Amino acid sequence: MTIQAVQTRGGISARAAVLAYVVVCGLVLLLMMVFGLLMRLTQAQWIDIQPDLFYVIMTMHGAGMVGIAGLCGATVMWYFVRRHVPVTTGIFVANLVFFLIGALLILGSGFIGGFGAAWTFLFPLPAHSGDLWSANAAAAYMFGLLFIGVGFLLLHLDIARGILSVYGGLGAALGVKQAFGLAPESEGPPPAVAASTMALIVNILGILLGAAVLVITLVNLYVPSFAFNALAAKNMIFFFGHVFINATIYMAVIAVYEILPVYTHRAWKTNQAFYLAWVLSTVFVLIVYPHHLLMDFAMPTWALVLGQVVSWLSGLPVLLVTAFGALTNVYRSGIKWNTAAGLVFVGAAGWAIGVIPAIADGTIEVNSFMHNTQWVPGHFHTYLLLGTIAMFLGFLTHITPRSNNAWAPTGFWLYVVGGSIFVLAFLTAGAASVPRRYAVHLPSWLPYDRVGSIGAALVVVGVLILVVRFLVSVTSAAPEEAGA
């Protein structure tokens, strides 16, 4: 391949690029988790942060976490998919550069410009700041998102190019024929290829719509009389946001397919059900986003009904084949558990468990009560923190040179136990009608916040251990490994 020839002659090696990704992901994750902890401590009234700063932190935490979850997923996806299709290291690196520029713009918009309209930048809120932030600050945020979007667009297009060159069409790479029994299962694509195909299909569509609404928002910031239809804008934003955050899971789940088999010494089974699940989830993820608009009475009823019904089904196909596959892969395999295998297994479990309260919330009846309670951060932190991020940390531990293993189990248990406490505190508070996105909490809500803070602190320490362990062993292993 000419591209690879160019890559090896000059430029950054694939190994260095993956390293850079993991380091950035680890550090940004930690920073964003500290932001989360600060919010929790504020709600618990153990520290004092003024509401305007709270909302800046909330915006930075939301945007930063969603972005970094995408980057974590991209790391896992690229690492494994490049074994099956030709990809360009330069583009992979370009995505990281775009991400860093975008992240700086976003952090600047918040901590310098005071932008605090939440990561969902709901139209036309960015233009109505009540003097808390300027149009320029809001624009910096929008440009930050655009940069990150361009990077991901390039990355997905490059992987698409590689996939098309080997499989001919995205349908074949998704295993559509296998899904409907039209071709033998044994000729289907490997899981990493099917998952990358799904992720690129949904994410490219999401980014295209997101870019359009960002441009419109930018114009509205400077020429407020351009009054785009707010409901249409909300639809586009949530299509983009829903798709992007879901795609993080579908990229990160490749870690489960690739890493568990290493320790169970059994290949991951890709059968007809597996392919059918990926095909169905591709469609569902795209059409389910109206569940974010269940409170918008102006939405056509059919769209809301669609959002509700598909919510019950959306994640399920891939979730079921993954959870079931993980169980059968592990069952009686004689696996010797270690931190990496444990984390990816927890990732599959956290995803499965987190979807249950999510489905409840996707039901119109329940949503009318739960929508603005901490039930919502409760369920999405379950499948993001204990799902996506657990899968990524499993990957990080998997590729950590095995030098100092002593700390890894400690990090693992702090993460899992702390994470469970943290999400349960959100969920129980939500069930008790504690609202989400409140900087100041009533005295009767404080117990939940305090328990949640303790859980969050344990998570931060756990991640710190895993990331520092990675950094230390990489720097000490670097000399011998350099030739690899």
Added chain:
Amino acid sequence: MNNNGRLLLIAGAWLILWLRPLRIALEGDMAVHMTVQVPLLIGLGLLLAVSIRGQEPHWLAEADWLGIPGIILVIFGTSFWMLPRALDSAVADPWFDAIKFLSLPLLVGLPLGLSWRRMPPLGRAFIWANFIPKLGAIGGLYLAAPTRLCAYYRLDQQATAGWTLIVIAVALGTLWFIAAFVGWPPQHAAARPPSRDTGSKPGPPLLALPPPYASSR
């Protein structure tokens, strides 16, 4: 068709488009102006590129590295003629219209035809991915505009133009997606990796990356 015949055809079509009755008919409606006349003029430039591709000076082909300079010219050209102001002036002033008639084939269609083949697949896909949402966003802005943006077009024409752009954007996006989904026969089908190969062989993973994909040759 031989080359001279094609050049004659291009010149003839260009002149016909310039004929006053046809010009007025096509420019009378904003949507038709934007989505029929402008693409036709660009198309003439594309045809021209096919005719003169053989005679393209070597230095130009060299300078147009990966087609990037050419495509940037195209982006500026198309962006300019998407502005309501520019369209308005073209209707008002025949000289301005003449600039449009020259610039769209020569500064948009021609470089597009020459540079497109020099672009790597990723670059082409990236251009599509930028063009489609841009078209949609501009359509959306036409709908959102509080007033008439053009002196020569009514508000309802502006709205029609907005919807037309959005419909075209959606249609292009859908077609693009279908093409990629159905795809074309694999370039090196023989190189298809053994499936069911779930991957990482047991053993210490360390930081050594697994070997990348390589087409077996």
